[in-house]
Amino acid sequence: MTGRSAEAPSAEASERSSDPRLLLRLTVNGAEIEREVSPRLLLSDFLRHELGLTGTHVGCEQGVCGCCTVMIDGRAARSCLALAVQADGATIRTIEDVASADGTLHPIQQAFQECHGLQCGFCTPGFIMGVLSHFEEARMPDLSEDGIREMLSGNLCRCTGYQHIVAAVRRAARLMNLDGPEKG
Amino acid sequence: MKPPLFDYLAPVSVEEAIAARARYQSSALLAGGQSLIPALNFRISHPEAVIDLKGIESLRGVELQGSEIVIGAMARHREVELDEAIFKANPLIRETLGHVAHIVIRNRGTVVGSLAHGDAAAEMPALFLATGGSVTARGPGGSREIAAGELYRFHLTTSLEPDELVTEARIPALPARTGWSFQEFARRRGDYALAGVCALITLEASGACQGARLSACGIASTPVRLVKAEEVLTGTSLETETVNEAGRAACAHVTAPDDNQTTSAFRKQLVQTLVTRTITRALARARARL
Ligand SMILES: Cc1cc2nc3c(=O)[nH]c(=O)nc-3n(C[C@H](O)[C@H](O)[C@H](O)COP(=O)(O)OP(=O)(O)OC[C@H]3O[C@@H](n4cnc5c(N)ncnc54)[C@H](O)[C@@H]3O)c2cc1C
Numbered sequence: 307m308t309g310r311s312a313e314a315p316s317a318e319a320s321e322r323s324s325d326p327r328l329l330l331r332l333t334v335n336g337a338e339i340e341r342e343v344s345p346r347l348l349l350s351d352f353l354r355h356e357l358g359l360t361g362t363h364v365g366c367e368q369g370v371c372g373c374c375t376v377m378i379d380g381r382a383a384r385s386c387l388a389l390a391v392q393a394d395g396a397t398i399r400t401i402e403d404v405a406s407a408d409g410t411l412h413p414i415q416q417a418f419q420e421c422h423g424l425q426c427g428f429c430t431p432g433f434i435m436g437v438l439s440h441f442e443e444a445r446m447p448d449l450s451e452d453g454i455r456e457m458l459s460g461n462l463c464r465c466t467g468y469q470h471i472v473a474a475v476r477r478a479a480r481l482m483n484l485d486g487p488e489k490g
Numbered sequence: 491m492k493p494p495l496f497d498y499l500a501p502v503s504v505e506e507a508i509a510a511r512a513r514y515q516s517s518a519l520l521a522g523g524q525s526l527i528p529a530l531n532f533r534i535s536h537p538e539a540v541i542d543l544k545g546i547e548s549l550r551g552v553e554l555q556g557s558e559i560v561i562g563a564m565a566r567h568r569e570v571e572l573d574e575a576i577f578k579a580n581p582l583i584r585e586t587l588g589h590v591a592h593i594v595i596r597n598r599g600t601v602v603g604s605l606a607h608g609d610a611a612a613e614m615p616a617l618f619l620a621t622g623g624s625v626t627a628r629g630p631g632g633s634r635e636i637a638a639g640e641l642y643r644f645h646l647t648t649s650l651e652p653d654e655l656v657t658e659a660r661i662p663a664l665p666a667r668t669g670w671s672f673q674e675f676a677r678r679r680g681d682y683a684l685a686g687v688c689a690l691i692t693l694e695a696s697g698a699c700q701g702a703r704l705s706a707c708g709i710a711s712t713p714v715r716l717v718k719a720e721e722v723l724t725g726t727s728l729e730t731e732t733v734n735e736a737g738r739a740a741c742a743h744v745t746a747p748d749d750n751q752t753t754s755a756f757r758k759q760l761v762q763t764l765v766t767r768t769i770t771r772a773l774a775r776a777r778a779r780l
Pocket residue numbers: 368369370387518519520521522523524525526527528563589590591592595598599600601602603604606607609611612613614650654655656657680681682683
């Protein structure tokens with residue numbers, strides 16, 4: 307079952323005999339959802355296992371790799387470092403909601419495609435959600451090499467060597483007219 | 491891994507949260523979760539109850555009250571970092587927060603959570619020491635103030651009682667004629683630093699050093715004030731040789747043994763370099779404010 311580990315519980319943990327259920331109400335990608343969940347269920351597992359939104363990937367479950375990044379109330383956050391119950395009343399956006407309903411890619415996705423910003427793609431949803439949140443937050447994103455690398459520093463990619471991802475961010479900013487009027 | 495079993499409570503007032511703590515033998519407060527949830531996932535932490543502070547209205551926000559910055563327990567790192575009024579009141583805060591983890595972690599993690607967690611390598615506890623801040627801790631018996639210098643006992647260990655809750659932290663605004671700098675060395679961007687140094691240099695109108703407050707993270711079992719370096723600077727005219735001597739004096743505060751990240755000798759070198767660099771930067775900024 308989701309969120310239940312096969313390993314033997316430690317002495318301290320065994321004091322808890324039952325797994326309580328709590329009612330969770332939240333909005334995910336525009337849909338209102340109501341579910342009963344265990345308090346220890348991670349938001350990443352809720353999205354993947356309960357809602358089938360497997361675009362949110364899970365790599366490390368310790369906040370380091372960034373591939374589980376989603377938006378919680380408009381801000382990028384690690385879904386592996388949030389309990390599903392913490393998201394009660396929140397609005398969640400995942401990678402599944404980024405492209406248009408007709409399949410047209412978001413400019414950030416288009417830029418990743420054009421610039422070869424991905425190879426295996428495992429890290430890509432996390433990168434896209436992080437960049438999307440950053441572009442929505444910053445009035446003037448810092449598009450210098452350093453600024454882009456700072457923006458991406460919370461996400462790991464084992465394939466690309468990052469060069470193409472940096473190029474994709476710059477291209478995305480261009481496509482979204484975030485790079486200033488006279489630059490080109 | 492996945493968290494162990496626990497009861498989850500979401501109180502809507504501080505009183506309710508404290509009453510909830512008293513009902514359990516072991517409980518953990520959940521602020522941003524950026525340290526607690528990894529610890530739960532690793533099964534390093536297995537509290538009977540997790541008490542989520544997100545529903546307590548009075549713990550939100552950050553504001554300037556007179557000459558003090560008051561940071562509510564649920565104010566996120568990123569919220570404090572981007573606040574223009576706070577930046578104007580004490581620019582050291584934004585400079586330091588820029589080194590705490592990554593933006594996405596800072597979107598969730600809280601300043602007070604970081605202060606209460608008490609990681610010896612964390613940046614904000616070092617800033618807290620250098621600026622001379624304080625926290626308000628509320629427990630079943632009422633409220634008390636804890637000065638920054640009284641808070642840290644050991645790595646991840648503070649003088650907070652297990653049934654207490656920090657409601658807010660206060661950090662003084664930057665004093666007049668004072669320059670600031672935070673610099674660190676980490677192997678990868680966003681990692682906890684091998685060493686980080688915070689410097690505040692206050693000048694007399696004549697340009698001589700009226701006082702220096704220096705602190706470091708990552709070099710001992712708690713964040714530390716670098717008093718030996720401070721003593722070297724106070725009352726001098728801060729010549730290059732004096733600044734270098736302060737760097738050498740600061741090495742005496744490095745007590746972290748060789749560990750799996752680096753050696754004690756390398757940490758000493760780092761501290762020496764970071765101390766001279768932060769003093770130099772803070773001094774230039776202080777002179778610009780004379
Ligand atoms: C990948 C990664 C990298 C990181 N890198 C850094 C870094 O470089 N530097 C750094 O400083 N931090 C780093 N962090 C930690 C981050 O800054 C945390 O946000 C912070 O340490 C804790 O804040 P929180 O709000 O998330 O606290 P939580 O995780 O919610 O709580 C942490 C602890 O503090 C206690 N606590 C929280 N609030 C209170 C309160 N009001 N009163 C009493 N006790 C309380 C909790 O019970 C718990 O024990 C990193 C985290 C991750 C996941």
